[in-house]
Amino acid sequence: MGSSSHASTGTLDKSRFANPFFTREGWLYFAILAVLILVVFPLTLDAFRLNNVGKYLTYAFVALGLVLCWGHSGILSLGQGIFFGLGGYCMAMFLKLEASSPENTAIQSTPGIPDFMDWNQITELPWFWAPFHSFGFTLIAIVAVPMILAFVIGFAMFTRRVGGVYFAIITQAIAAILTILIIGQQGYTGGVNGITDLRTLLGWNIRTSEAQFILYFVCAGLLLASLLLCRAVHVSKLGRLVIAIRDKEDRVRFSGYDVAAFKIFVFCFAAGIAAIGGALFTLQVGFMSPTFVGIVPSIEMVIFAAVGGRLSFFGAIYGTLLVNYAKSTFSETFPELWLFAMGGLFIAVVMAFPDGLAGLYHRHVRPHLAKIPGLFDRQSGRGRDVVAQPAE
Amino acid sequence: MNALPATEHAPKEFVLEVEALTVSFDGFKAVDDLSFYVDENEIRVIIGPNGAGKTTVLDLICGRTKASHGSIRFRDRELTRMKEHEIVHAGVGRKFQNPTIYEELTVFENLELSIPRGRTVFGALGFRRDQAVLDRIEEIAEFVFLKDHLKTPSAILSHGQKQWLEIGMLLIQDPSLMMLDEPVAGMSVGERVKTAELLNNIIKDRSVIVIEHDMKFVEDIAHRVTVLHQGKVLSEGSMEHVKNDPKVVEVYLGH
Amino acid sequence: MIGDYTYSEFGSILAMQGFAGLILFSVFVLMALGLAIIFGQMGVINMAHGEFMILGAYVTYLCSTFVSATIPAFFPYYFFVAMILAFCAAFALGVLVEWAMIRHLYKRPLDTLLATWGLSLVLQQTYRTVFGAREVGVSLPDWLIGSLPVTDVVEVPINGLFVMALTFVITAVVYLLMYRSNWGKRVRAVVQNRTMAGAVGINTRMTDRMTFGLGCGIAGIAGSAFTMIGSTGPTSGQQYIVDTFLVVVFGGAASLLGTIASAFTISQAQSTMEFFMSGSMAKVLTLLAVVGILMLRPQGLFTLKIRR
Numbered sequence: 001m002g003s004s005s006h007a008s009t010g011t012l013d014k015s016r017f018a019n020p021f022f023t024r025e026g027w028l029y030f031a032i033l034a035v036l037i038l039v040v041f042p043l044t045l046d047a048f049r050l051n052n053v054g055k056y057l058t059y060a061f062v063a064l065g066l067v068l069c070w071g072h073s074g075i076l077s078l079g080q081g082i083f084f085g086l087g088g089y090c091m092a093m094f095l096k097l098e099a100s101s102p103e104n105t106a107i108q109s110t111p112g113i114p115d116f117m118d119w120n121q122i123t124e125l126p127w128f129w130a131p132f133h134s135f136g137f138t139l140i141a142i143v144a145v146p147m148i149l150a151f152v153i154g155f156a157m158f159t160r161r162v163g164g165v166y167f168a169i170i171t172q173a174i175a176a177i178l179t180i181l182i183i184g185q186q187g188y189t190g191g192v193n194g195i196t197d198l199r200t201l202l203g204w205n206i207r208t209s210e211a212q213f214i215l216y217f218v219c220a221g222l223l224l225a226s227l228l229l230c231r232a233v234h235v236s237k238l239g240r241l242v243i244a245i246r247d248k249e250d251r252v253r254f255s256g257y258d259v260a261a262f263k264i265f266v267f268c269f270a271a272g273i274a275a276i277g278g279a280l281f282t283l284q285v286g287f288m289s290p291t292f293v294g295i296v297p298s299i300e301m302v303i304f305a306a307v308g309g310r311l312s313f314f315g316a317i318y319g320t321l322l323v324n325y326a327k328s329t330f331s332e333t334f335p336e337l338w339l340f341a342m343g344g345l346f347i348a349v350v351m352a353f354p355d356g357l358a359g360l361y362h363r364h365v366r367p368h369l370a371k372i373p374g375l376f377d378r379q380s381g382r383g384r385d386v387v388a389q390p391a392e
Numbered sequence: 393m394n395a396l397p398a399t400e401h402a403p404k405e406f407v408l409e410v411e412a413l414t415v416s417f418d419g420f421k422a423v424d425d426l427s428f429y430v431d432e433n434e435i436r437v438i439i440g441p442n443g444a445g446k447t448t449v450l451d452l453i454c455g456r457t458k459a460s461h462g463s464i465r466f467r468d469r470e471l472t473r474m475k476e477h478e479i480v481h482a483g484v485g486r487k488f489q490n491p492t493i494y495e496e497l498t499v500f501e502n503l504e505l506s507i508p509r510g511r512t513v514f515g516a517l518g519f520r521r522d523q524a525v526l527d528r529i530e531e532i533a534e535f536v537f538l539k540d541h542l543k544t545p546s547a548i549l550s551h552g553q554k555q556w557l558e559i560g561m562l563l564i565q566d567p568s569l570m571m572l573d574e575p576v577a578g579m580s581v582g583e584r585v586k587t588a589e590l591l592n593n594i595i596k597d598r599s600v601i602v603i604e605h606d607m608k609f610v611e612d613i614a615h616r617v618t619v620l621h622q623g624k625v626l627s628e629g630s631m632e633h634v635k636n637d638p639k640v641v642e643v644y645l646g647h
Numbered sequence: 648m649i650g651d652y653t654y655s656e657f658g659s660i661l662a663m664q665g666f667a668g669l670i671l672f673s674v675f676v677l678m679a680l681g682l683a684i685i686f687g688q689m690g691v692i693n694m695a696h697g698e699f700m701i702l703g704a705y706v707t708y709l710c711s712t713f714v715s716a717t718i719p720a721f722f723p724y725y726f727f728v729a730m731i732l733a734f735c736a737a738f739a740l741g742v743l744v745e746w747a748m749i750r751h752l753y754k755r756p757l758d759t760l761l762a763t764w765g766l767s768l769v770l771q772q773t774y775r776t777v778f779g780a781r782e783v784g785v786s787l788p789d790w791l792i793g794s795l796p797v798t799d800v801v802e803v804p805i806n807g808l809f810v811m812a813l814t815f816v817i818t819a820v821v822y823l824l825m826y827r828s829n830w831g832k833r834v835r836a837v838v839q840n841r842t843m844a845g846a847v848g849i850n851t852r853m854t855d856r857m858t859f860g861l862g863c864g865i866a867g868i869a870g871s872a873f874t875m876i877g878s879t880g881p882t883s884g885q886q887y888i889v890d891t892f893l894v895v896v897f898g899g900a901a902s903l904l905g906t907i908a909s910a911f912t913i914s915q916a917q918s919t920m921e922f923f924m925s926g927s928m929a930k931v932l933t934l935l936a937v938v939g940i941l942m943l944r945p946q947g948l949f950t951l952k953i954r955r
Contacts, residue, residue, distance in 0.1 A: 013508060014499070014520060016527060017500060017521065017542075018521075019521055026834050045767060069423075070458045070757075074757075076757045076760070102449070123824050135753075156942035157942060157944075157945070160942070160943075160945050161945075162942075162945040164756060164757065165690075165756050165757060165760060166896065166945060167888075168692075168757065168760060169692075169896060170650060170896075170938060170941060170942075171452055172889060172892075173889050173892070173893055173934060173937075173938055174890045174938060176934065177931055177935055178937070180927050180930055180931050180934075181927075181928075181931045183927065184925060184927030184928055184931065189890045194903065197802070198940070207713070228520070233517065236517045236518075237504075237505070237510050237515060237516040237517070237519035237918075238513065238516035238517050238519075238521065240497070240501060240504075240505060243494075243496065244497070244505055247494060247495070248492055248494055250456070250492065250494065251488070251492040251494070251561075253476050253477060253479065254456075254476060254480060254486050254488075255505065255506045255561065255565070255566065256477050256480035256481055256483075256508060257477055257511055258475070258477045258511075258512075261512070262513055263515045285622050299761075299764055302761065306761065321864045334422060336772065336775070336776060339768045339772035339775075340768075340769055340772050341772075342765070342768050343765040343766060343768030343769035343772065344765065344767065345765070346761055346762060346764055346765020346766075346768065347748065347762050347765040347766060347769075348762075350752070350758045350759075350762040350765070351748065351751060351752075352757075354755075354758065356909065368629055390548075
């Protein structure tokens with residue numbers, strides 16, 4: 001039992017309670033990741049493979065948001081494809097309008113509108129397409145549109161204390177609704193094929209291999225920046241509060257916090273990050289379609305984060321790369337086995353490795369590395385990147 | 393205001409005025425037309441048999457349960473219409489029956505998350521751990537006997553220390569009214585004595601409502617005691633008065 | 648006159664749409680019944696529920712092929728046997744899944760959701776490997792083919808009527824089982840207070856397993872009935888899972904009556920709107936309305952105020 005008989009020895013030493021952005025260990029992980037995606041991949045992979053990795057990295061944006069939203073805050077969204085897709089569609093609308101200049105579309109019955117509108121007997125650009133002529137507006141819309149939708153969903157649900165499985169099901173239903181809507185409104189959205197045949201960004205041909213190479217670095221750079229942003233949120237008081245909300249919601253509420261506001265913020269934040277990934281996807285792949293919006297892609301994105309470790313930002317990125325690499329390898333060689341593997345992965349991760357790759361690393365690899373003097377911090381205690389498992 | 397308590401304490405302003413408070417769950421009235429008044433700097437203990445509605449009363453005051461009828465006035469503000477976090481901002485703190493702390497975090501971090509600064513989303517994003525924060529945490533930690541445990545993960549504290557930590561988490565917000573649900577449950581005799589001392593220090597600046605079963609502890613701390621039975625006030629007054637009230641004796645011993 | 652139709656024609660169309668809605672209602676109820684037991688009573692999210700239903704459908708398909716090839720004389724009645732076999736198969740798989748997976752995850756409902764999604768992928772691929780990717784249909788016995796004329800213009804298909812009757816019978820059985828039998832009392836006791844139920848001698852583990860198995864078994868029967876009105880493919884189950892969850896949640900998860908009422912509302916709304924707009928927009932609007940209402944009233948339509 002601690003006794004209070006010790007006289008106060010003056011004020012606390014600030015350095016003992018410092019909360020660094022990254023520990024030395026954290027910076028080491030960051031450097032390894034940066035070297036891997038900025039140097040190793042571009043040097044070792046051919047243009048086609050590198051473009052594929054670039055595509056995977058756009059999913060990693062979603063996984064990063066899910067770590068904060070699901071792992072740390074306990075809010076499982078099965079609708080992250082909505083935000084990924086909306087970001088991607090915003091970008092695609094801009095690119096499509098650029099590709100549909102009156103000169104390029106002179107053979108259409110209504111020149112100057114996207115080809116699929118012409119095919120569907122639409123003779124005028126719909127009002128919600130018009131602002132996407134502006135690149136500035138598009139850049140704002142890519143993040144703003146998904147965040148506004150996330151805010152509406154989050155506000156309606158969290159202020160009424162809806163969470164857990166109900167929230168998951170509702171977000172999944174919204175993903176389903178959006179997919180049906182996009183497919184059904186062919187004339188306005190390009191339907192099931194999506195918005196295709198995107199060529200230039202402000203006159204720059206995005207389909208050349210040099211452009212793809214540059215876009216890869218843009219994507220990788222933004223991903224690393226997003227990682228740092230997520231980390232900044234995580235080490236802030238807000239980052240600790242959302243974990244506290246996940247574990248002891250009532251205590252946080254009765255410590256004077258508006259719990260719903262914090263959940264809404266985290267959900268919107270994750271949506272915004274996912275949307276950036278979606279926009280970069282469109283740029284690198286050259287089209288956007290409803291197949292990236294619906295139930296199946298949304299839940300697959302959750303498994304990327306789960307495989308990497310739902311509590312670790314680094315894990316989420318590695319998990320995304322690994323699952324997608326496995327997926328493309330499998331589906332090239334044994335397409336019929338892929339669903340077995342994917343299904344098995346869901347079950348195995350949940351049943352046996354709830355902390356994913358990051359958990360395995362921290363349990364089995366890191367203890368050995370920590371013995372190397374000077375590699376990590378002097379007093380390398382528990383890895384601050386791994387927050388212990390949710391209580392539920 | 394009702395006649396009886398008003399004549400007893402005529403000139404004083406009450407911190408908390410609970411009047412005609414009623415809540416029913418599917419027709420079952422857990423709290424039934426309940427009225428009581430808490431003074432400045434008072435330690436009020438609520439006792440009563442299981443199911444008397446003690447915890448529900450605290451739930452109602454702090455907004456966790458919404459009242460069906462009646463009013464709860466706290467320093468002239470009506471609490472029944474306010475949200476939970478607004479009630480906390482108004483100056484009401486509440487400790488739960490089982491110590492509810494963030495087990496993943498250290499004592500320091502537990503206290504830090506309870507500091508009433510950076511309570512909004514963007515305030516929390518911009519919150520900095522500056523010297524004022526450290527000083528305040530140190531002050532409170534010392535007050536609740538946990539100064540040597542600031543770096544300890546709270547999960548490995550003893551049960552009694554967890555209770556103190558939660559009290560500290562309330563104190564750091566400097567509430568005018570603290571509500572403690574069974575604060576000495578699971579404490580050793582020594583810890584109980586220290587807690588009684590702690591409570592007597594606390595009320596220099598505030599009022600405290602305590603729910604407790606330990607009659608020895610109640611006698612040590614209570615200024616006045618309210619006995620609840622089936623959602624109603626059965627008896628109220630000094631411990632001496634309550635102990636000798638035949639209605640109370642019957643409820644506790646009669647069955 | 649409404650548009651190009653006379654009133655009597657319009658009435659007939661409404662009646663036919665209404666009947667189409669009733670068939671959809673039957674499918675919803677059959678699927679939702681099993682889900683309402685598993686989700687409503689146990690709080691477990693079974694994303695593979697659709698695949699349990701499809702298992703029942705495939706069992707029925709196998710029966711129909713087997714019977715017509717070996718004992719054609721029995722063919723008119725094979726369906727009743729198929730239905731029982733479908734129940735048994737889905738029940739057995741359900742018990743196995745509960746033992747292997749679900750029982751370890753009762754405290755982690757979100758993880759159950761992910762694990763059962765994984766299970767659904769595995770089952771889908773299994774069906775694809777065994778039965779092929781193409782949809783299969785059963786041939787109906789003669790007595791189920793054709794339609795009954797109600798008026799000169801309104802006709803109702805017999806297989807649809809049969810499915811509706813079946814739905815009614817199954818619902819009644821489930822109701823009796825859950826609310827009038829000892830077993831149902833035990834299930835509800837476990838749901839309300841697991842520790843206490845265990846203390847008074849109820850085998851809570853076995854109750855969980857049987858409840859889960861029963862929910863899956865009912866899904867199997869639903870799949871069996873499903874073959875009477877549509878064909879079956881490996882992913883047919885997934886198409887219904889979101890709608891069915893919405894039906895259960897919308898009805899207030901713990902209420903059987905609520906589930907039925909909400910299945911009725913959603914199916915009628917959808918089929919009526921299909922008359923005025925494209926099928927996809929009707930579905931979008933219906934689901935949007937349901938989600939909207941759930942946002943305003945998250946506890947669903949039929950729930951009691953409970954003490955938290």
